Amino acid sequence: QVQLVESGGGVVQPGGSLRLSCAASGFIFSSFGMNWVRQAPGKGLEWVAFIRYDGSNKYYADSVKGRFTISRDNSKNTLYLQMNSLRAEDTAVYYCAKWQWLGGYYFDYWGQGTLVTVSS
Amino acid sequence: DIVLTQSPGTLSLSPGERATLSCRASQSVSSSYLAWYQQKPGQAPRLLIYGASSRATGIPARFSGSGSGTDFTLTISRLEPEDFAVYYCQQYSTSPRWTFGQGTKVAIK
Numbered sequence: 001q002v003q004l005v006e007s008g009g010g011v012v013q014p015g016g017s018l019r020l021s022c023a024a025s026g027f028i029f030s031s032f033g034m035n036w037v038r039q040a041p042g043k044g045l046e047w048v049a050f051i052r053y054d055g056s057n058k059y060y061a062d063s064v065k066g067r068f069t070i071s072r073d074n075s076k077n078t079l080y081l082q083m084n085s086l087r088a089e090d091t092a093v094y095y096c097a098k099w100q101w102l103g104g105y106y107f108d109y110w111g112q113g114t115l116v117t118v119s120s
Numbered sequence: 121d122i123v124l125t126q127s128p129g130t131l132s133l134s135p136g137e138r139a140t141l142s143c144r145a146s147q148s149v150s151s152s153y154l155a156w157y158q159q160k161p162g163q164a165p166r167l168l169i170y171g172a173s174s175r176a177t178g179i180p181a182r183f184s185g186s187g188s189g190t191d192f193t194l195t196i197s198r199l200e201p202e203d204f205a206v207y208y209c210q211q212y213s214t215s216p217r218w219t220f221g222q223g224t225k226v227a228i229k
Contacts, residue, residue, distance in 0.1 A: 035218075037165075045157075045165065045208055047218040059216055095164055104171035105212040106155035110164040 002026040002109045004096050009114030016086050016118070022079040022096030022111055030054070030074040033099035035107060036081045038092035046092075049081065050099065064090075086118045122147050122213050126221035132229040139196040141224045143209035148189045153212035156185055156194045159223075160205045168207075169194060196226070204228050 008020040022034070036048040049070040050059045058070050069082040079096050093115050097107035123146040133139055143154070151172035157165040167176040169185035172192055182197040196203055209221040 044223045045159075045210075045220040047220070050216060050218075061217065100170075103174050104152045104155065105216075105218075106167060106170040106210065107157075107165075107218075108167050108170075108176065110166070112164055 002098065004098065004109055004111035006094065006096055006111045006114040009094065009116045011117045011119060012086055013120050014087060014118055017082070017084045018086065018116060020081040020083065020094055020096075020114060020116070022081075024077045024079065024096075024098070027098070027109075029072075029077040034070075034072060034079045035097045035099055036068075036070060036079075037095045037097050037107070037110075038090075039095070039113075040089075040092045043092075048094070051079070083116070086116075088118050090116065091118045092116060121217070122149060122211055122219060124209050124211055124219055124221035126207075126209060126224045128224060129222075130225045130227055132227045133199055134229045135199050135201055137199050139194075139199055139203070139226055141194040141196075141207055141226075143187075143192040143194070143221050145190045145192070145211060149192075149211045149213075151188050154185075154187070154192050155210045157208045157210065158203075158205050159208065165208065199226070 003025045005023045033052050035050045051070045067085045071080045093113040095113045096111045098109040100108040125144045127142045154172040156169040159165045173185045184195045206223045206225045208223050
């Protein structure tokens, strides 16, 4: 069965950096685009970034463009999110989500999330 | 950017009742690109509906989606205790980018 397991969250000071990982299993990771989605405490869902199956193209929400970098290692079945110049408003649970295109464009599997807290 | 507005913010209903959730887009959205998710406290979102009306694998038949253009609806025909949760609609637009509605909470009355 499909499993997505995030790690790397924690407490970081404003202006600091953090790298999140998402270990994938149960599907052919190298065949699917992947996303990061975040959810601030008590708030709704916000799409953060998308990377194509082969890493050839990457797309970002305006709120993180220039500060966050999405990447993947298909040999390790792992997705990453490098987060730099962190701000208080980046505090959220970060989910990785598998992209699916059959019958539409949507996220068919999600990880359990990892909490990032930006605070001094 | 396309904005999705969900209504109502909270829907208070009893088990066995019918729930009708609305998602309105600021511009026309392709039905293929409209999805619905369920999220329970402390859990990740779960895909319910894709392509506006197709149920995801394992989703009970009491969940149905409909709509086109700017108006979409998620209907739960008879609420079960496990259906009380927050529901989000999501749309894809070229760039690519995805946006979510602000969510509708289905609460026990």
